[in-house]
Amino acid sequence: MQTTIYAVLFYSAAAIFAGGLALRLWQYARTPVPLKVPTTPAPVTRAGAAFRVLREVTVFESLFKSSKWIWLFGWVFHVSLALVLLRHLRYFMEPVWPPVALLQPFGVYAGFAMVAALFALWVRRVAIARMRYISDAFDHLILLLLLALGATGLGMKFVEHTDIVLVKGFFLGLMSFEPSPLPSDPLLLAHLALAAVLMIVFPFSKLLHAPGVFFSPSRNQTDDPRERRYAPVAPDRTAVSKA
Amino acid sequence: MDRLTTEDSAERPLHPDPLECPSLAIGAMANSKPFPASAAHQTALGFPGELVENWQEKAIAKLGDLVRNNRALRFYLDGCVRCGACTDKCHYFLGTGDPNNMPVARQNLMRKVYRRHFTLSGRIAPSLVGAEDLTREVLDEWYTYFHQCSQCRRCSVYCPFGIDTAEISMAAREIMDHIGMGQKYCNEIIGKVFKVGNNLGLPPKALKATLASLEEEIEEDTGVPVRLPLDEEGADILLVTPSADFFASPHMEGLIGYAKVLHESGVSWTFSSHASEAANFGMFIGSHETMQKVAQRIADAARDLKVKRIVFGECGHAWRVAYNFLDTLAGPFDFLDRRYPVPQHICEFTHDLIRQGKLTLDKSKNDHIRLTFHDSCNVARASRMGDVPGGQFEIPRAILRASCNHYYDMDPDTIREATLCCGGGGGLLTDELMDLRIKGASPRMKALREVADEHGVTHMAAICAICKAQFSKVLPKFGFDMEAIVSVHQMVSNAIVLTGSKQDEEANEADEQAEPVPAVAVPAETAEPAQAANAQEEA
Numbered sequence: 001m002q003t004t005i006y007a008v009l010f011y012s013a014a015a016i017f018a019g020g021l022a023l024r025l026w027q028y029a030r031t032p033v034p035l036k037v038p039t040t041p042a043p044v045t046r047a048g049a050a051f052r053v054l055r056e057v058t059v060f061e062s063l064f065k066s067s068k069w070i071w072l073f074g075w076v077f078h079v080s081l082a083l084v085l086l087r088h089l090r091y092f093m094e095p096v097w098p099p100v101a102l103l104q105p106f107g108v109y110a111g112f113a114m115v116a117a118l119f120a121l122w123v124r125r126v127a128i129a130r131m132r133y134i135s136d137a138f139d140h141l142i143l144l145l146l147l148a149l150g151a152t153g154l155g156m157k158f159v160e161h162t163d164i165v166l167v168k169g170f171f172l173g174l175m176s177f178e179p180s181p182l183p184s185d186p187l188l189l190a191h192l193a194l195a196a197v198l199m200i201v202f203p204f205s206k207l208l209h210a211p212g213v214f215f216s217p218s219r220n221q222t223d224d225p226r227e228r229r230y231a232p233v234a235p236d237r238t239a240v241s242k243a
Numbered sequence: 244m245d246r247l248t249t250e251d252s253a254e255r256p257l258h259p260d261p262l263e264c265p266s267l268a269i270g271a272m273a274n275s276k277p278f279p280a281s282a283a284h285q286t287a288l289g290f291p292g293e294l295v296e297n298w299q300e301k302a303i304a305k306l307g308d309l310v311r312n313n314r315a316l317r318f319y320l321d322g323c324v325r326c327g328a329c330t331d332k333c334h335y336f337l338g339t340g341d342p343n344n345m346p347v348a349r350q351n352l353m354r355k356v357y358r359r360h361f362t363l364s365g366r367i368a369p370s371l372v373g374a375e376d377l378t379r380e381v382l383d384e385w386y387t388y389f390h391q392c393s394q395c396r397r398c399s400v401y402c403p404f405g406i407d408t409a410e411i412s413m414a415a416r417e418i419m420d421h422i423g424m425g426q427k428y429c430n431e432i433i434g435k436v437f438k439v440g441n442n443l444g445l446p447p448k449a450l451k452a453t454l455a456s457l458e459e460e461i462e463e464d465t466g467v468p469v470r471l472p473l474d475e476e477g478a479d480i481l482l483v484t485p486s487a488d489f490f491a492s493p494h495m496e497g498l499i500g501y502a503k504v505l506h507e508s509g510v511s512w513t514f515s516s517h518a519s520e521a522a523n524f525g526m527f528i529g530s531h532e533t534m535q536k537v538a539q540r541i542a543d544a545a546r547d548l549k550v551k552r553i554v555f556g557e558c559g560h561a562w563r564v565a566y567n568f569l570d571t572l573a574g575p576f577d578f579l580d581r582r583y584p585v586p587q588h589i590c591e592f593t594h595d596l597i598r599q600g601k602l603t604l605d606k607s608k609n610d611h612i613r614l615t616f617h618d619s620c621n622v623a624r625a626s627r628m629g630d631v632p633g634g635q636f637e638i639p640r641a642i643l644r645a646s647c648n649h650y651y652d653m654d655p656d657t658i659r660e661a662t663l664c665c666g667g668g669g670g671l672l673t674d675e676l677m678d679l680r681i682k683g684a685s686p687r688m689k690a691l692r693e694v695a696d697e698h699g700v701t702h703m704a705a706i707c708a709i710c711k712a713q714f715s716k717v718l719p720k721f722g723f724d725m726e727a728i729v730s731v732h733q734m735v736s737n738a739i740v741l742t743g744s745k746q747d748e749e750a751n752e753a754d755e756q757a758e759p760v761p762a763v764a765v766p767a768e769t770a771e772p773a774q775a776a777n778a779q780e781e782a
Contacts, residue, residue, distance in 0.1 A: 024321075031313065031314040035568050036568070036571070037410070039400055039405055039407065039625070041627065041660060044631075056403065062328070062401055062402055063328055065400065066401035074326060130264075130267065130342065133267060133342045133345070133348065134351065136373030137372070201364075204363045206324045208322065209324050212318050212321060213405075215314060216318055217314060218405035219404070226586075229574055
């Protein structure tokens with residue numbers, strides 16, 4: 001019964017995550033950008049603009065300019081999350097790719113860094129008046145959800161072990177549409193339920209910032225309006241003169 | 244007040260940090276709002292004269308329309324994570340402490356309505372994600388706080404996703420215009436542009452007379468018949484400048500500077516009475532159509548006068564529209580000489596001449612001035628000058644350093660891309676917003692106070708008509724002289740030695756007794772083609 005519930009949950013979550021995300025990105029991609037609006041000074045070449053976006057995504061360049069504390073907590077959280085997610089790939093493949101196996105120890109310690117950074121981000125949100133003012137309920141809840149995800153994960157690793165071989169069997173089974181039984185440890189069930197919730201809300205919440213940043217015109221546009229005419233929609237005049 | 248002893252001042256900083264973050268003062272600016280546009284001002288631009296009956300429905304429809312047609316707006320409304328990076332970056336927040344002047348909070352005023360009507364989470368669980376209906380109360384908040392944003396883009400520099408509050412405040416004003424809730428200052432001015440040709444409503448006859456009196460003034464001063472031509476067909480350059488340059492101070496001193504530089508270059512040029520205004524307030528009200536109509540005048544004037552080049556005078560937002568939008572809105576400009584950038588900034592023009600040694604500048608003429616430079620927001624964060632990113636910072640400074648002996652920059656966190664708004668940009672330069680303008684200027688004024696005390700700075704140069712008008716009003720409120728604000732080309736005008744002028748002859752006489760001056764003005768003809776060095780490659 002429980003295996004069936006979680007199988008259905010993860011199939012739905014995966015479908016909503018992938019479908020929702022594709023829908024939102026498609027929406028961004030087809031929305032026109034009527035004018036040149038890069039925040040200057042901006043790169044004058046396409047490669048330069050791509051590198052600017054890459055810096056935003058990897059080292060959070062603008063955030064670093066703004067505040068070293070937010071940058072520190074934010075960057076540590078995101079890098080840790082990336083390591084943790086990469087480490088989790090091992091539960092979805094057999095045999096485990098060597099690079100993923102190599103990441104194993106880092107992934108585990110990143111779990112601690114992630115929880116610590118999330119906690120710091122949340123303390124900031126609660127302790128600073130400006131942050132309290134701009135936060136809505138979801139801003140707090142999403143941090144708590146991620147904290148709980150991290151805590152239950154670490155709990156399984158260091159406190160109350162679950163039968164990880166069975167868990168892996170469950171996911172490999174899901175992927176071949178032959179679900180096998182899932183252990184019924186409370187920590188595991190909580191961890192998996194939270195992960196599914198995260199996937200479901202991702203495309204419909206501020207979490208969309210992750211893929212969305214690639215679409216930000218102030219960052220991804222080249223500063224070349226005088227060198228290359230920017231004409232996103234062909235003016236009617238051209239159509240007339242051609243006719 | 245107790246005076247600080249010298250010992251005290253060694254321990255305590257003498258100057259407050261210009262960027263010091265205030266504590267929250269909820270509702271502090273809730274009563275600051277501009278006068279509403281009258282029915283006549285509204286209808287002249289094709290907007291309803293008063294708040295329409297089904298305003299809520301129409302506003303939501305317009306918001307949807309804007310979101311569907313502007314990726315920036317769509318992502319900026321979706322992407323914010325409330326990280327707080329922008330919360331202490333707006334000069335209006337720093338000056339007022341009103342939390343709705345934190346960029347993210349200002350954005351949230353629109354975001355909550357967007358969420359309610361255009362997102363799944365906002366429809367299902369509005370209270371969870373802070374989604375709200377567009378009530379009359381919310382609409383009033385929009386009118387109040389979207390008119391406390393000067394669209395200066397300082398917040399967008401620090402946002403990890405590049406979210407630009409300017410885009411959101413433009414969209415809000417566009418929506419409000421469309422339901423009959425426009426702002427008087429902007430809409431009245433745009434009406435004048437359509438009717439008379441410029442923001443000031445200065446008719447061609449008066450403009451002609453003004454230019455003639457300026458010619459007299461320059462000749463009296465220098466002995467050189469420098470011309471300020473109007474509507475001269477076949478001139479090489481169409482100069483488009485903010486109309487404040489024709490009568491306000493220190494704008495006019497800057498205009499005299501352009502005229503002297505253009506004269507010395509030997510290139511023929513003209514103003515246009517049809518496009519006697521560089522400003523384009525269509526941007527402030529977020530109206531693409533209005534912006535396009537205003538921009539079209541310039542293209543038409545350039546065609547009618549058969550010029551080869553377009554050069555813009557000192558105006559911040561006008562340069563943003565010219566540099567980034569003009570070609571898109573009113574182009575293509577294939578009828579112009581493509582060896583030169585289209586359009587070009589007067590600072591680029593002057594800088595090229597200086598680099599080529601074609602202007603004689605006597606820095607000592609500005610020895611009574613100890614100068615700093617205020618980077619105007621739209622030039623700094625929404626445009627470029629020259630060929631390399633950041634030219635918009637270096638070129639004006641290079642011109643100033645070539646024109647005076649005493650130049651000092653302000654606190655590095657308040658200049659270049661981090662520059663603070665003057666406090667009057669974005670369509671807020673109106674008397675009823677004076678309180679907001681003074682408070683918004685306070686971070687810049689603190690930074691100016693620092694260099695005034697540390698380096699004896701007496702004057703601040705700017706490159707924008709709005710900055711100049713704003714500073715001449717607010718400088719006295721902070722204990723500075725209203726004439727402490729100068730035009731960049733005013734500094735050039737003071738220093739330039741026109742060929743054959745009284746000053747030139749005096750210098751030559753002095754030379755016969757002393758050593759020769761190294762920089763010599765070259766014949767006017769050769770000044771022209773070398774300009775092409777700055778011409779951009781064609782796509």
